[in-house]
Amino acid sequence: MHHAKIILNTATGRPSYPLLTLFRSLLLGVWHQLSDVQLAQCLYRDLLFRKFCGLELDGDVLEASTIGRFRTQLVEHDLWGRLLGEINRQLEARIIII
Secondary structure: HHHHHHOOOOOOOOOOOOOOHHHHHHHHHHHHOHHHHHHHHHHOOOOHHHHOOOOOOOOOOOHHHHHHHHHHHHHHHHHHHHHHHHHHHHHHHOOOOO
């Protein structure tokens, strides 16, 4: 995630969500085969999704556009495939099937 911190560091706009929150949301989207819109809806209504992502139960949730922009930035900097590959490697090493 160090590389992600570098490419996503911005001083403009509203405060960012933590990178781990953004990344975990992308993992949920992949694991549950959700579009960005569907994922945002699940984050809004599903307390387990919120908890997994580290979102406050009564706080704001990620919007579909935020999720999409984060994934796009990871892809553009060749990080998405590498991060997903590392997660898959760790899951396989622990014999965890998702």
